[in-house]
Amino acid sequence: MGPIELLFITIALIVTLIGMARGYVKELGNTVIIMSAIFLLAFFEDELTNIMTRVGEDILGLSTPPNGFLSLFFSGAFIAIVFASYAGKTLDFQGAPMEPPGRWLLNLGVGLLNGYLIAGTLWYYQDKFQYPMRDFTGFVDPLSTRAQAMVNNLPQNLFDNPVYWIIPVAILLILFVRK
Amino acid sequence: MSINGSVSIELMISFVIFLIFFGWIGLRRGAKRELIVLLTSLISWLILQEKGDFLVRITNLAGRLLALIAAGGLNEGGAANVTAASSAQQLVTDTNENAFLFFVWVIIVLVTYGLTNKLVTDKDSKSNGWAILWGIANGLFFASVFLPRLVLLFLPAEPSPQQAGQQLVTEGRGSVMSFLSTGFQIVRDTISSFWAGLGDMQPYVLLILLTLFLILVYSSIRGAKIANLGGSGKSKC
Numbered sequence: 308m309g310p311i312e313l314l315f316i317t318i319a320l321i322v323t324l325i326g327m328a329r330g331y332v333k334e335l336g337n338t339v340i341i342m343s344a345i346f347l348l349a350f351f352e353d354e355l356t357n358i359m360t361r362v363g364e365d366i367l368g369l370s371t372p373p374n375g376f377l378s379l380f381f382s383g384a385f386i387a388i389v390f391a392s393y394a395g396k397t398l399d400f401q402g403a404p405m406e407p408p409g410r411w412l413l414n415l416g417v418g419l420l421n422g423y424l425i426a427g428t429l430w431y432y433q434d435k436f437q438y439p440m441r442d443f444t445g446f447v448d449p450l451s452t453r454a455q456a457m458v459n460n461l462p463q464n465l466f467d468n469p470v471y472w473i474i475p476v477a478i479l480l481i482l483f484v485r486k
Numbered sequence: 487m488s489i490n491g492s493v494s495i496e497l498m499i500s501f502v503i504f505l506i507f508f509g510w511i512g513l514r515r516g517a518k519r520e521l522i523v524l525l526t527s528l529i530s531w532l533i534l535q536e537k538g539d540f541l542v543r544i545t546n547l548a549g550r551l552l553a554l555i556a557a558g559g560l561n562e563g564g565a566a567n568v569t570a571a572s573s574a575q576q577l578v579t580d581t582n583e584n585a586f587l588f589f590v591w592v593i594i595v596l597v598t599y600g601l602t603n604k605l606v607t608d609k610d611s612k613s614n615g616w617a618i619l620w621g622i623a624n625g626l627f628f629a630s631v632f633l634p635r636l637v638l639l640f641l642p643a644e645p646s647p648q649q650a651g652q653q654l655v656t657e658g659r660g661s662v663m664s665f666l667s668t669g670f671q672i673v674r675d676t677i678s679s680f681w682a683g684l685g686d687m688q689p690y691v692l693l694i695l696l697t698l699f700l701i702l703v704y705s706s707i708r709g710a711k712i713a714n715l716g717g718s719g720k721s722k723c
Contacts, residue, residue: 479701
């Protein structure tokens with residue numbers, strides 16, 4: 308396993324452990340926000356890329372295309388939303404979790420999902436912009452077979468249309484309203 | 487291990503049904519009863535494997551004592567009988583030692599099942615998730631002990647059933663880990679081949695599974711309601 312796989316798997320595991328420590332009741336709110344963030348950034352990806360390319364080239368005078376700036380922008384926007392979901396305005400479900408061991412399994416499941424979504428999205432924006440931060444991400448050219456297989460299964464590459472990501476969120480919101 | 491698709495599906499279904507069956511038994515009997523059975527069966531199995539010689543010696547000693555009593559060795563002038571009893575045939579020999587220890591272990595497990603049913607009340611033995619887990623753990627352990635022996639019934643004569651079964655046991659292929667790893671590998675392979683067979687439907691199935699998972703998680707929260715949506719900005723960590 309190469310360094311880049313290890314890096315993002317480590318990020319995913321750390322997020323999973325945080326999720327297990329906080330519990331799935333709190334983590335489910337983060338899942339909703341993270342999936343919404345993935346949807347928004349993917350849905351407006353082309354428009355945002357065009358605007359930020361303009362900003363990078365015309366205002367900041369960066370090289371063409373400004374991949375480092377773009378990856379920084381998308382990753383930064385995503386991290387800001389995730390951070391806000393954990394520390395800022397939170398979507399918190401008030402209620403009692405189920406009893407162990409079911410609780411532990413759900414803590415693990417939701418933690419793993421959040422870990423995959425966060426680490427996978429960060430990796431996606433590195434991959435999309437040709438690993439501009441290769442000195443920090445342990446990128447080895449070309450990617451190993453395993454890494455390439457993992458890239459094909461990153462959140463943004465799973466579905467043809469980013470709207471898919473908002474469907475579970477919408478269904479959950481409908482359930483909230485019904486209660 | 488290479489198993490063709492049809493057999494793989496059959497094996498996966500058998501494995502899953504096996505786990506469900508023991509999980510269901512665990513749920514019926516409750517967590518405390520199943521945990522006691524699990525600990526007793528595991529510990530007694532380990533002790534009999536490691537210190538079984540001691541039990542064999544005691545059994546043989548008891549056998550000679552009985553032979554001595556039967557021969558009148560406790561009566562006056564029974565020295566000759568003592569000599570005769572001491573040279574009497576042993577109850578447990580090298581050839582039937584394993585069978586004897588296995589029999590003792592089965593008795594211990596059966597007695598533990600019976601006693602836990604009698605002595606542990608339903609109130610103390612809750613039917614919860616732990617009960618299912620302990621039940622499955624019991625099933626896995628029993629499978630690792632019984633299946634290598636039961637498979638002898640279905641094997642052809644060459645190599646002889648005894649040799650083949652003994653080979654399974656001695657090679658460690660009848661261990662819990664072996665049973666688990668093979669079982670989960672079959673499940674994984676079957677799901678992988680099923681997943682590949684979905685083709686263009688994969689994103690839809692994935693979406694359905696993701697949605698069902700989130701609904702399951704949400705529905706497991708008792709009294710869940712939205713709180714702090716666009717709220718105060720204070721962390722809920």
